[in-house]
Amino acid sequence: xxxxxxxxxxxxxxxxxxxxxxxxxxxxxxxxxxxxxxxxxxxxxxxxxxxxxxxxxxxxxxxxxxxxxxxxxxxxxxxxxxxxxxxxxxxxxxxxxxxxxxxxxxxxxxxxxxxxxxxxxxxxxxxxxxxxxxxxxxxxx
Numbered sequence: 001x002x003x004x005x006x007x008x009x010x011x012x013x014x015x016x017x018x019x020x021x022x023x024x025x026x027x028x029x030x031x032x033x034x035x036x037x038x039x040x041x042x043x044x045x046x047x048x049x050x051x052x053x054x055x056x057x058x059x060x061x062x063x064x065x066x067x068x069x070x071x072x073x074x075x076x077x078x079x080x081x082x083x084x085x086x087x088x089x090x091x092x093x094x095x096x097x098x099x100x101x102x103x104x105x106x107x108x109x110x111x112x113x114x115x116x117x118x119x120x121x122x123x124x125x126x127x128x129x130x131x132x133x134x135x136x137x138x139x140x141x
Contacts, residue, residue: 002136004040004080006033007099010070020069026106027063030094033078034110041132049117052126059089060111066104075099082136088122089113090133 008029016022038045038056048054070076077097084091089111096106116123125133 002081004033004037004136006036006078006080008032008076008078010072010074010076012072015072020071021105023065026065026096026108027061029076029078029096030106030108030110033080033094034092034112037080041136043129043132048129052129053117054114054123054126054129055117055120056090056112057115057120058110059113060109062109064107066107068098068103068105070096070098070105076105077102082133085125085130085133085137087124 010021014021014025034056035045038048045056048056075098077099079093079095079097081093082090083093092110092112094106094108094110095104096108097104114123114125115121
């Protein structure tokens with residue numbers, strides 16, 4: 001699968017009492033990378049809502065934290081790789097790596113559901129969106 005990559009630096013405010021990236025902030029960084037991935041594909045989430053009446057919501061998230069943890073001031077590389085596109089859902093693999101040395105500190109599997117913006121009910125991906133997403137599949141890890 002083709003992998004999208006987004007760089008994020010760990011700020012002091014992102015760390016916990018022992019000086020490592022606070023566990024909940026991993027989720028924020030994964031979200032930011034997904035937003036930038038969609039943007040790189042030409043989709044702004046507010047425009048998807050306005051133009052196609054759709055929103056993307058996380059319906060399942062599995063996160064495994066690895067050692068070494070990310071620490072203050074480290075540059076991270078947060079990746080997004082689309083594994084499966086279905087009628088209403090996307091299955092993604094996301095990773096957070098410490099840029100220096102490429103050490104994996106977080107491995108995640110994310111299911112994204114497409115819902116109608118007005119009713120928040122599951123709805124099929126618009127054809128143009130599904131086609132653009134499917135084009136990102138394939139290639140090497």
